[in-house]
Amino acid sequence: MTDESKKPVAEQLINLKDDVNRIAERLGRLSCDNLKGSGERSIASPAPQVSVDAVAAALKARRLRVRYFHKNLFADPAWDMMLELLLAELIDRRMTVSRLCASAGVPATTALRWLNNMVQQRLLVRRDDPLDARRSFVELAPDTSSSLREYFREVG
Known part of the structure; x- marks a missing residue:
């Protein structure tokens, strides 16, 4: 049994959501960086993460x-x-x-x-x-x- 499977389901879901948010934020930054390099403007900047x-x-x-x-x-x-x-x-x-x-x-x-x-x-x-x-x-x-x-x- 892994350490992750010992955690309550709610905690696992919160951790998963945090991981997804970090990935989405990173993808947003990468997209903005790519647009800057191509001379295009970003339509919208990613919303700040709020706790x-x-x-x-x-x-x-x-x-x-x-x-x-x-x-x-x-x-x-x-x-x-x-x-x-x-x-x-x-x-x-x-x-x-x-x-x-x-x-x-x-x-x-x-x-x-x-x-x-x-x-x-x-x-x-x-x-x-x-x-x-x-x-x-x-x-x-x-x-x-x-x-x-x-x-x-x-x-x-």
Whole structure:
């Protein structure tokens, strides 16, 4: 039995995902280097890698605020919703509209209003579930995802 097979499946999957991310990042750098040498421009630079732990810690810190300050002081759920969606993206989990609204920490009507505003501003993308007409999913728009990843790269 190898050392790898003794690890829990979840840990093996995380390690595999990290390996795939490293390979993808390396391929992206190689592609960019090849384009530079050929005089062509890269269409998009690879998105910075973001640690799931960093996003989870930011969410935890946001939630701890209400222990020290009145919750009405932080009634704007936009940042929390974007962090939840980034975390979902990083762990390859689809986020339903109802789950996102529930996780926002504000009344559902407020969360839904903010979600709709962010969709209109093209910060988020809402997609109908092809298997269940009553449900829809929400995800970060590509530019929003890139901006959040850059933010986490800068703040460390």
